[in-house]
Every structure is written in C-alpha cells, then in structure tokens.
Amino acid sequence: MSGKSGSVVIEFRDVGLYLGGKEITQNVEFNVRKGEFVCVIGASGCGKTTLLRLVSGLYQPTTGSVHVDGKKVDGPSRDVAIVFQDYSRALLPWRTAAGNVSLALEAIGMPRAERADRIHALLGKVGLAQHAAKYPSQLSGGMQQRLQIARSLAQGASILLMDEPFGALDAMTRQSLQDEVLELAADTGATVLFVTHDLEEALYLGDRVVALYSNPGRIARIVDIPLTRPRNQLSTREEPDFLHLRRELFGLMEEIHA
Numbered sequence: 001m002s003g004k005s006g007s008v009v010i011e012f013r014d015v016g017l018y019l020g021g022k023e024i025t026q027n028v029e030f031n032v033r034k035g036e037f038v039c040v041i042g043a044s045g046c047g048k049t050t051l052l053r054l055v056s057g058l059y060q061p062t063t064g065s066v067h068v069d070g071k072k073v074d075g076p077s078r079d080v081a082i083v084f085q086d087y088s089r090a091l092l093p094w095r096t097a098a099g100n101v102s103l104a105l106e107a108i109g110m111p112r113a114e115r116a117d118r119i120h121a122l123l124g125k126v127g128l129a130q131h132a133a134k135y136p137s138q139l140s141g142g143m144q145q146r147l148q149i150a151r152s153l154a155q156g157a158s159i160l161l162m163d164e165p166f167g168a169l170d171a172m173t174r175q176s177l178q179d180e181v182l183e184l185a186a187d188t189g190a191t192v193l194f195v196t197h198d199l200e201e202a203l204y205l206g207d208r209v210v211a212l213y214s215n216p217g218r219i220a221r222i223v224d225i226p227l228t229r230p231r232n233q234l235s236t237r238e239e240p241d242f243l244h245l246r247r248e249l250f251g252l253m254e255e256i257h258a
C-alpha cells in the first residue's frame, strides 16, 4: 500500500541550510505521513544525511523550518531515533540485549519494577525474546539492528531515521535485512525516513522516494511507489511497475549526474 493517509509527522518547510559558508540544502519542501516509509536518494554529498540531521535536531535550518508532529524542531527529541549503520558500536557491548533496552527505559525514568515487563514486550516485538540474555557480540547483524530498533521504541520513538544502514553488507544479508525492516515498520507503525545510495533498495522499501540534486541539495523529484505490500524480493522486483519505476529513476539519476 502506498500513499498513506495518516497525519503529517515530518514537515520540511522550504528548508535552506548553510554550513561553514556553504549552501548545503536549498528550498527543501516535503512531508512524511504517519507510518509512511520514505526513502531519500541522490549522489554522494548531495545532503541526504543532512536531511536526517535536520529532522533529529542536530542541525538547525538557516531558512525555513522542520516540524515533527506539528512542533518546530529545535533540538533532539525522544520521538525521533537514528538507527546507525554500525550496529556494533551503537549498542553497549557490556550490556545484554535486555540491558541495552533497559538503558533507554532508565533514561526516561521508568521505575525498575515496571522495566522487566516492558523489556520483555519490546524484545518480543522485534523477535528477540529468546535472546534477552545475550550480549551484542553474540547476535547477528540483523539481530543487532532489531535490538537498536527495540531500544528506539523503548525511548518512545515513533520516527526512525536510517542512514544507509545496509551500505556495507553483501547482497543476501542486505535483502534479508530489508525484509526485516519492512516487517518491523509494519508491525510497529513507525514512520521511517531511510537514506540510501541504492535506487532499487529505495524502490523496494519505500512508499515514496525523494530524489535530490547536488550542490546545493534540493529536491529533483518525489516519486510514489504504488507497489503492493508485503513486498517480496523476487516477485516485487519483477513487477512491471517496479521495472518501470526503476527505469524512470535511473533516467533521472543520469540526468542529475550529467
């Protein structure tokens, strides 16, 4: 299903950003709705990560504004979590899976007596209930990613920002993690803004794809992805709509690079 009709949760309102005297983004304007999965693509250095930093409050726009749940972003918020590519470094190695989730609950001040149930429920939600006592080094990459997501949910985040999370992985692992993320997003109702270099990954995952021009980063096109869900690594990638959109986006990226 594409074109989610929920309320708008992320709004870029004519966002411009200068850093160190350089114009990094210009006139960026788009919305992401509740539960939507939006992918951002574009050449290296075009400002994809910058958009995530603007949503997470790590950067403040020079002009325009970014809003989350109708509120102007002016710093980090618990509603928004960044899922890092380097799973192993994002988790505390000396804490078990349960301990890593507990940390987020401790941070929001949840009393100890309530924590165990909540940890169990969150680990269950991401399919790690049987691995609560394991340390991150004993978990696969996919499990570590799910643990990061459980921790994000524990902190109360309903918006996940993912920055090329599968960049360094082999094709098979990448595909299985793509499916895990889609399943988790569907199960939790999270809103996802996902940065990738990979056009086909963007098409496979997204409800919409935002393609950026470089220097400065600005929107080239926003494309709806009307492919049915759940998606399937074989059949979705063979659908005529997928192939058509792939051709269209490749053409667009060639134009952008020309």
Ligand SMILES: Nc1ncnc2c1ncn2[C@@H]1O[C@H](COP(=O)(O)OP(=O)(O)OP(=O)(O)O)[C@@H](O)[C@H]1O
Binding pocket: 019, 020, 022, 024, 042, 043, 044, 045, 046, 047, 048, 049, 050, 051, 197
């Ligand atoms: N703190 C900063 N000061 C000055 N320039 C910056 C800063 N942070 C990012 N930039 C510049 O902003 C531009 C966009 O960077 P960004 O990391 O958002 O691009 P990207 O599209 O995510 O790139 P990649 O695909 O290579 O990760 C780049 O030219 C980068 O050099």
